[in-house]
Amino acid sequence: MLIRSGSRKCAMDSTETNYKFAPGEDASHLNRVVQCFGFCATSIAALVLAGCAKSVQVESSFPKPLMQPYPLVAGVRYPASLTGFSHTEESTNEPEIVINLGTANVDMFRALFNGMFAETVELGSDPNAPVPASIDLVIEPTLADLEIASPGKSGTEQYTVWLNYNLRLSRPDGTLLGDWKVTAYGQRDQGSMGMGGEDAVNGATVIALRDAAASIVSEFSAAPGIASILPAATAPDSAAGTLPAAVAEPAAAGDDTGNGTIED
Amino acid sequence: MRITATKVSACLAATIFLNGCMTSRIESTKDAATGLGTNESIVILSSSYHVAKPAEDAFIECVTENAQSGSKKLRVYPAAEFRDALFPWLEPRTVPAKAANLPEMLDRPGVQDAIKARNVRYIVWIQGATEESNNNGGLACAAGPTGGACFGLAWWDNLSSYEAAIWDLAGAADAGKVTTNVNGTSMIPALIVPVPFIARTRAAACKGMASQLQTFIAG
Numbered sequence: 001m002l003i004r005s006g007s008r009k010c011a012m013d014s015t016e017t018n019y020k021f022a023p024g025e026d027a028s029h030l031n032r033v034v035q036c037f038g039f040c041a042t043s044i045a046a047l048v049l050a051g052c053a054k055s056v057q058v059e060s061s062f063p064k065p066l067m068q069p070y071p072l073v074a075g076v077r078y079p080a081s082l083t084g085f086s087h088t089e090e091s092t093n094e095p096e097i098v099i100n101l102g103t104a105n106v107d108m109f110r111a112l113f114n115g116m117f118a119e120t121v122e123l124g125s126d127p128n129a130p131v132p133a134s135i136d137l138v139i140e141p142t143l144a145d146l147e148i149a150s151p152g153k154s155g156t157e158q159y160t161v162w163l164n165y166n167l168r169l170s171r172p173d174g175t176l177l178g179d180w181k182v183t184a185y186g187q188r189d190q191g192s193m194g195m196g197g198e199d200a201v202n203g204a205t206v207i208a209l210r211d212a213a214a215s216i217v218s219e220f221s222a223a224p225g226i227a228s229i230l231p232a233a234t235a236p237d238s239a240a241g242t243l244p245a246a247v248a249e250p251a252a253a254g255d256d257t258g259n260g261t262i263e264d
Numbered sequence: 265m266r267i268t269a270t271k272v273s274a275c276l277a278a279t280i281f282l283n284g285c286m287t288s289r290i291e292s293t294k295d296a297a298t299g300l301g302t303n304e305s306i307v308i309l310s311s312s313y314h315v316a317k318p319a320e321d322a323f324i325e326c327v328t329e330n331a332q333s334g335s336k337k338l339r340v341y342p343a344a345e346f347r348d349a350l351f352p353w354l355e356p357r358t359v360p361a362k363a364a365n366l367p368e369m370l371d372r373p374g375v376q377d378a379i380k381a382r383n384v385r386y387i388v389w390i391q392g393a394t395e396e397s398n399n400n401g402g403l404a405c406a407a408g409p410t411g412g413a414c415f416g417l418a419w420w421d422n423l424s425s426y427e428a429a430i431w432d433l434a435g436a437a438d439a440g441k442v443t444t445n446v447n448g449t450s451m452i453p454a455l456i457v458p459v460p461f462i463a464r465t466r467a468a469a470c471k472g473m474a475s476q477l478q479t480f481i482a483g
Contacts, residue, residue: 063351064351066373066375067372189320210355213352214351214355217358218357218358
């Protein structure tokens, strides 16, 4: 059934403002004025930009994933580089952006792992500390890189954030199962008239954090070495309700983008 | 002299105001019977960027607000709460790309219960954007010790084009779609004082889509 309706109306209002200025054709005097004005404006803008650095403390609450937990006891180690992660984005013509992500990192992983596994134990940050024998899997997430694109750089109306995590997966005796690289992405519209940049950066980062969690949930069964520790009766796609996941490729030498697998 | 010029500017602006137009076109295609129970609600979300160009946050908020008003108002469940309740199955990476994949999502542990607990019957996915084109004319402004002035005329077109796909969670199927396209021309005439006349195509598209969604879902 196709329903169509249309209307044509004459309605314009003046609640938004957008000015475009064409260059003058013959105005050398005016040009000098404009040049002077431009120099002054640039100087003032530089001073203003220097004083307008955006500092974003990423904050959000993260839900537990809706899934049947894997029958595993996971030990999670949060290194200081993750809990205190901070990124400074510098630009010559835009205000500096400082993103403090440490607390949000831990909040996201806590909610995620508490929902993913039958039991989660937080380990100390010391990698040499003994791990309780009851633990099946040790996870040590690190945030290798954060990239941000502002509307001024990307030419879009969004702030965009990429997060590149590495999840080191190992057995409780320290045997490495593999390094699992997880890339996440988030975007958020900038505020109207370019205002609200901090909110947009926070929003884009939170979406990227949720994307990381979604990626970990949906691809966990194919993470490096995980198949070797999952109970034989656990068919990941039915038990955990996850999407069919891409098979992790063994990392080649110097490969910094793929997944690395070391199995014993 | 200045008063005269201002008067001329005002007259010109008024003339252009009267001639400025927006054209809107709204279509809906229904693939299944629809209807909403007294306690049932819908949720309005932007499409995944893996599937289509998601509508702007402001557009989603506008449609959500307008769908909940008027004589045919709908009960709209908060989008963020719904995404959290079904996390992570409505994230851009994991959300079903098409209605045919809905059963796979609904079969996941806990998903059906979470939806039933909230009485959400339909998910409305909105994609699209408002774009500017055909920039013409220009303004020249000058300032001096005694004041400033602008002269010229600039105009451009705005096109707001959005599509809402409606998924029926009870039937695990596509219920249909609503599309809206609004064209408009904005202009700034300036005779000493620039007077902007902006065609608010996005606001018109929002109201048109919200109204059509109300009609579509009511059945």
